Amino acid sequence: MKLAIFGASGATGRLLVQQALAAGHDVTVLLRSAGSLSLDSVRLQRIVGQLDQPDAIAAVVQGADAVISVLGVRKGGAQTVCTDGIRSILQAMQHTGTQRLIALSAYGASETQHDSWFIRLVRKIIREKMRDKDGMENLVRASTTDWTLVRPPALTNGAAMDDYRASTSLKPGVAGRLSRADLAGFMLSVAESGDYLHQAPVVSL
Template sequence: MRVTVFGATGGIGRLTVQRLLDGGHHVTALVRTPAKLTLTHPDLTITTGQLSDPAAVRKAVAGADAVISALGPSLQRSATGAPLAEGTRNIVTAMETEQVTRFIGLATPSLADPKDKPHWKHKVLPVMAKLMFPHALAELTGMTGAVTGSGLDYTIARITNPTNKPATGHTRSGFLGHDKVGSAMPRADIAAFLVAQLTDTRYRRAMPAISN
């Protein structure tokens, strides 16, 4: 497949790009600073641009079979604006224009999926996020809303505590109140889950929570 990756220079993004390349996919990565993406591969195309530039985003999406977004908000309390929410809206618009329907991204269990049942995380996590990371929660809410409010064929993996531990190769996934899903998960396993969604149809137009 031809896959466009946003957030490719982040911890999860780099691992996602590498896994895609290892799987024989062609990857296009839109990055602000190409030097931050140290990977080199004949099937990797790096384009320089900003999420705030609709033309650059559309160029990156053109010809893709799917888009994977490993974008995540800043946890700095001093952060301002909504660059990722606005950038995600640009991604959605570009996908609709280029008729690319498959979107795979990230969020948090602070945001509920309609398939969830009542769960303590629905009460605790949003309160904690509003107190500790209000800007990040606002960004995630905007990013997620831009996707779920569209007609895209999306899967948004909700993660709680990404770590740099080695991959386990094991993933729990599902919906709060239904399935036994924990919190911590190595970034390498998160990347593997995102890539697997290219062909996994279980979570189409859904936001599963995932962990080890």
Template sequence: MNLTVFGATGGIGREIVRQALGAGHQVTAVVRDPARLDVTGDALRVVRADLTDPEELRATVRGRGAVLSGLGARSRKDAGVATRLTRTILHAMEAEGVRRLLVVSAGPVGPAPADDGPLDRAARGLVSAILKDVYADLREMEAELARSGTDWTSVRPPRLQDKPLTGHYRSVVGGFPPRGRFIARADVAHAMLAMVDDQGAVKQGVGVAY
């Protein structure tokens, strides 16, 4: 499949590019600074682009089977970036008639498992309070997705780790795995690629965790 990846220099985006190439996909990585992308391959095209200009992005999504985004705030001071940049991507996709979009959100944005214990509820509440602005940004991003005409999926991981790909994790469409506290960025990327052709994940938030 011909894929476009935004946020390709981030931890999840880089893994999406690496794993997609390994699976035989054609990949266009859209970045602000190509020098920061250390992934190479004959099927990889790296494009420098202004992520705030939907007209400039149209050529990067034209004719693609799917678009995957690892964009998001890297710290609390970046809150707002997920909504702003995702809105630009949506405009570019809709102008080109490209429908499939998968983005990274966060576990606390979606519903908590009904059987979460006191420790998990307390931890979730603490993290949500500390990262209030970041999660507000992600909720607005998901609202933008819901208002769009795309076949979107929002992937919601818990705390992210820089660990090797395992390919073994739990996923819950419309919810979150009970006691799911961690997941590697590589496995989030794996889950996103696995959901590209999953019709059950279309227009859904999907919780992923170990």
């Protein structure tokens, strides 16, 4: 497959690119600087640009079998990066005719915000980040793409365990956790299989 990945230089993004290349896929990424992703492969193409540069985003998306967004807020960064980024990505997908989209959201976004007292508390603590996820989800759901929204709970830097659960009705609870390695593996598997079309699975140990 040919994959377009946004957020490739982040903690989850790096793992996703590594796993995609190891699986034999061709990967194109958008980077602010070419050196921000310390991976090397003949199947990895770097496009240097910003999320507000339509030509750069279109170059990443062009010809992709699937677009994967693992965008997230970084310390000191814009609090609307997911919403703004997915808006630009969707515009590029429409322009290039690319259909498949897998986007990283979070458990507690949109209708799952009412699942428990714990989630309501989390949303108060990181309200801007969760509102950003809500806005992103609204744009994705309103699009004409073949989308999947992936909702993990709290993320860890642990090793891949491959024993996570995934379901549109899963409620992880206070102890819900998922390693970034497992998250990357799940998102890659969804891109490969085409599962969860127009659905928002929750993924957790």
